[in-house]
Amino acid sequence: MTIKVSHPKLAYVCSGLHSAKKNNINSIDWNYPMDIVTINHEPNAPSSFKEATVINLYSFFKGPEPQKHKIEHQVEEEGLTHVQEQDKPIFRYYRDGRYIKYQRFTAVGALAVADYFNDNRQRFKREEYDANGYVHSLMYMDLETNKPKQHLFLRADGTCYMTKWYKHDGATEKIIIFDEKDSIESVLYSENELSQYFLSRLINETDYLLLTSEMKIYSMLKLLSAKYSTAYLGFIETNDILDNPEGEINYLDAFVVPSLTRYNDTVERTGPRSNIYYVSEEPFARKRFVDKLIDQVPFNNKLKEMNVELLTAEWQSKSDLYLSAKAEFKGEVPAYSLGRNKMYWKLKNKMSGTECTFSALVNREVDLTFTVSGTLRIHSALDDLSTIELYLCSEWDNSFFAANVRVNDKKEIPLTEQNISGWRITLEEENNHLLIHTAEGFRRKLINRLFVKKNQ
DSSP states (O other): OOOOOOOOEEEEEESSHHHHHHTTOSHHHHTSOEEEEEOSOOTTSOSEETTEEEEEHHHHHHOOOOOOOOOOOOSOOTTOEEEEOTTSSEEEEEETTEEEEEEEEOTTSOEEEEEEEOTTSOEEEEEEEOTTSOEEEEEEEOTTTOSEEEEEEEOTTSOEEEEEEEOTTSOEEEEEEEOTTSOEEEEESSHHHHHHHHHHHHHHHSOEEEEEOOHHHHHHHHHHHHHOTTEEEEEEOSSSOOSOHHHHGGGOSEEEESSHHHHHHHHHHHOSOTTEEEOOSOHHHHHHHHHHHHHHGGGOOEEEEEEEEEEEEEESSSSEEEEEEEEEEEEEOOGGGTTOOEEEEEEEETTTOOEEEEEOEEEEEETTEEEEEEEEEGGGGOSSSSOEEEEEEEEETTEEEEEEEEOSOGGGSOOOOEEETTEEEEEEEETTEEEEEEEEOHHHHHHHHHHHHHTO
């Protein structure tokens, strides 16, 4: 029976469209269809950029609007006297000597902002206009602080789709979202909660691989990817750098780094994984990367740990050690990812750092439990007098584990001492784990003493 593998849609999540532009992230440069999801209020931003659909938080809640004709606002206003600031498109308006209004126009003559003042010259209201001349933002001000007290976000027809209340210190107190019939859709209590609510709506509608290059957004997406199994998470290093990649890698379906040095350093710290990518700025490299990424992501698992228990240990020769063990994984693996794991044994000399790996024969018992066996050539790690650590390693798509072999019954450890090229080798249990201890044999001690005398 063939299991169909579904691939997520690609989305780049950023504070504003400028981030996607700066990092050349779009459908044309990546040669792959994607959405660009933006959080900031950008009323004049386009709905697409280089063939990528732009989904803005505020536009999402505003909903689709019919095409409206452009409104041209004139500087002159009936009944008001105005004064222009020198060499600036800024105008102040008076009625009977009272200052009542301030207006700022763009360089092309479009009205951008209008502020209104009471008889005490306190600003009580601000209107912000979009490129077509419609009010998209209406703020009522705190007369003491001159900061917004209530902020209404408007459709072109003047109806409100979102309002924000602010505390005296400027912090957000409440956010209310209205539907097109002016009914309350949701009440939220922070900007972060608003962003999460918006992204949750997107995730519920579409399976996404959500990429970002901003740490603040990454922290939010990490929470959502843990909550929604259909949301995949990726981080692209640009200006923001992951300080602790070995701690974050288990949360990521894709970690994209801009240099080969950074890639090698990350792999050394986290172990080999399929979710670490080095991508240069070359378009061809990006094209190959995104194809590989989208194909790989559905196979990623959510494994948390691997426990290894010794079953058998016996010497097959002076230097060949046969081991069998039971490996048990904890976590979740997609059904179509079963059988994709690669397991092997590793020896590490604690003094010299020398590492040697040996193939492992793997048999699956049930679910995520395996029996593993193999022969380890101990002399490969005998380059310094030291304890030799023993690991069973597993590379399973985005997961990597290197676990010590736990000893539950010391009777499984052979007591015989092996002699290899002047080394005395014994298997021992330490802190419930299997280790290999080395000591100099008589011949090696004698040779070393003669060498010392010769050089005195």
